[in-house]
Amino acid sequence: MNxxxxxxxxxxxxxxxxxxxxxxxxxxxxxxGALMLADQGCCCIDEFDKMPSQHACLLEAMEQQSISVAKAGIVCNLPTRASILAAANPAGGHYNKAKTIAENLKISSPMLSRFDLIFILLDQPNEQMDLLLSKHVLGLHKAARIKTNVEENTFEESDMEQDSLRERLRNTGEIIDYLPHPLFRKYIAYAQKYVKPYLSDEAKEIIKEFYLSLRKQFKTGDCTPITTRQLNSLIRLTQARAKVELREEATKDDAKDVIEIMKFSLDDVFTDSTGILDKSRSQIGTGMSTKNQVVRLLTSIQRKSDAEAKSVFRTKELKELSEQLGMDNKKFYHALQTLNLQGYLLYKGQNQYQLVTAGV
Incomplete structure (x- = not known):
């Protein structure tokens, strides 16, 4: 039983x-404990960011699907084959897109790498979404089922980018006969126990090509490392996609759907505060997507200070140094702000910065 x-x-x-x-x-x-009781089921953890001291005990369970115990003379290995669904809030109550997930949630890098998919849910004003949410909340308080029409369930084309998976999941106006809760639980239990999908050759090829493309795009030192953990995630998700429809074979269409979900997750993680998709940005490092270039810029400023025997520089001089290092305009001002916040450059007014001696 699940x-x-x-x-x-x-x-x-x-x-x-x-x-x-x-x-x-x-x-x-x-x-x-909770993970053992949820064996072959799902363990939902809320306020995940409020338990940093407990994350260490989850690393083994999420990686090996088991827990090794050595207490009071008892040595054994217990199964924890559970899927973990965690929800966390950003530090300070507001998510800063200029920072990485690790900085926003105060969660360690090894812990973040254990999750297959990461979605960032931002509370942004949207008339259609706010209308649907308010109707849902009011409907719960009235204990009545709210039936919305097609216009209320359909978003404008300009609100979000369309793709094939979202189109198929969207309500197109047909009347949906939802499964009762007890029957839905039996459906999930049956799928988990009796349906064991295998990957078709076409699905394997599509997953391989996507994994190799990720390895190629995220190959620099500042990027989030792409390892076989991501490959195993793609395999598990593809099999789960076929299991939902009680199919024994995971086809290429299943692999394409999973890749769309994975891309959506990566877009959330690697989009910076300006809305630009920056693939050199690390989800587990610092907020600086070009950390090495920032260090090189600080080193150049230090050398210029030693050579000219001065510590105050105009913004124009610093920008010329960044251009020599190949930094574009956006990265330069981001690096300048970062060095100022970290105390390496002090703003003196009138577009002037003073260098504070620092070991690089």
């Missing part, structure tokens, strides 16, 4: 998530 366990991060401990050892008389016994 379970769905809900856990709130700010009230959970490492033992509550994995396993705890209790003493009963002269014998020791183990009590299952």
């Amino acid at each position: 379970y769905c366990i809900y856990v709130c991060g700010n009230t959970s401990t490492s033992s509550g998530l994995t396993v705890s050892v209790t003493r009963e008389g002269n014998e020791f016994a183990m009590e299952a």
Whole structure:
């Protein structure tokens, strides 16, 4: 039987998530935590950013799908084959697109790399979305099912970019007969237990080409590393896409749908504060997408200061140094702001900056 366990991060401990050892008389016994109870099911963790000290115990469970226990003379390996769905809030209550996910959520890089998909949900004003959300919330309080018409369920073409997967998922006006909750639970349990899809040759080829393209695009030192973990994620998601329709074979269409979802997730992660997709931006590093260039710029400023025996420079002089390093206009002002915030350059007014001696 499959379970769905809900856990709130700010009230959970490492033992509550994995396993705890209790003493009963002269014998020791183990009590299952949330991950063990959710074996072959789903474990939903809310307030994930409020439990940084418990993240270490999740690394093994998410990577190996098991937990090794060595407590009170008990040495064993317990299965935790659960899917983890986590929700977190940014530090300070506001998501800063100029920073990376690791900086916004205060979550370690190894922990972030364990998740197959990462979606950033920003609360942006949208008339259609706000209307649908308000109707849904009011409908819950009235305990009535709100039926919206086609116009209310359809977004304008200018609101978001269309793609084939979203078009197929969108309500086109047909009457949908939703499954009852108990039947839907049985459907998921049946699919997880009896449906074991395999990848077709065409699906393997599409996944391979996409994985190689990711390796090619994210190959610099500042980028998020693309490893076999991402390849395994693509395989699992493709098989899950076929499992939803109770099919034993994962086709090329399943692989294409998963690639669209993966691209959407990557767009969320690598879009900077200006709305530009910057593939040199690391989701697990600092907010600077060109960290090496920033360091080189600071080094050049230090050399110029030593050569000319001065510490105050005009913005025009600093920009000339950045152009010699091959930095474009946008990256230069971002680097200048970063160096100012970190205290390497002090703004003195009238477009002048003073260099503070620093080891690079």
